[in-house]
Amino acid sequence: MPAKTNRGPVAGPANRRALISAARTVFAESGYDAPLNAVARRAGVGQGSLYRHFPDRVSLAVAVFDENIGELEAFARSKRSSLGGLIELVIEQAIVSTALIELTMNSADDERVRVLGERVAALVDEVVAVERDRGRIGAEVDSADVLLAISMLAAIVSRTPEQDRRSVAERAWALFPASFAVTVHGAGMVE
Template identity: 45%
Template sequence: MPGPRRPNRGPSAAAENRAALITAARQVFAAEGYGAPLSSVARVAGVGQGSLYRHFPDRVALAMAVFEEQVAALEALAAEPGSTIDDLLAVMTENAVASTAFIELVSRASTEPDPRILGLRERVVGLLQGVLDDPRRAPRIRPGVSADDLVLIFGMIAGALAHIPASQRHATVRRAWSLLREGVEL
């Protein structure tokens, strides 16, 4: 649903417009995926496309702003001494159900070597690997399974979720994990 068009308040509205664009992008990417038209983001935010491109020169910059907080939350969870790989996978799975755009963006790093995407992907891989390296935090994961393997799995899950209605995503992701767990667990 488009936001109301705001009057142009010039530079004083920059922070508000940026926040509105990030919120709108989160909604639009969740509903339509990473490839959603950026004009939809501007419309939902209630700003013009010029404002969108002043803050975010391209799709990756906008997506990075949206997903930065999800990665920061994952990093905080991974830093907690009692957290497990299951805790991280649960949060990542819920994020994938809510919006496949995040996983799609991280998964693209292997085919689109944009340094911004690679940096985000490396942060996710690093936090997953840090937990995998401690057998007490990943007791059910088969030795030899890497963080890159888990990111690949999430890419496959996101690919499946991107093509089904949101109402069916939870059931699909439960089924996908059930099928995939045999490959990553003892």
């Protein structure tokens, strides 16, 4: 087998993207304690490249969540934005990112993780304001309530066996609509 050609700095952005993608997969398959060399192997890069981009586990988790939050921010600013849609997207992300949820929960005092939390709070503020303007959420409901619901959902999903995550998330979310004064449709999810 021929040795890999070192492409130098031009490979950096592609390596970073490959590492983030690999981290999603490796942590989803092997959990929080998955060896970081497995991430590098899956990405097809050397361990040195991994540590150049992500010097620790939290850095890697922050990069994955940064992308996840980018998706949530785009949704919150879209015309189809709704509380139920936001929660559905959070659930989809949580189902495949359970180990990363645990990792960031354990690192809540880390400034990098706090910044992510601030971004989530800001996008939830946007969605709550839109839902309130549309008359689909009670005036007594504030962003802190929605953030609490999201945290509870993420926590329960992260501790549920993979095959049961979707149904458990839907059951858990079904408990909130009456409190938020929104209409429930379908399998317990909010429109």
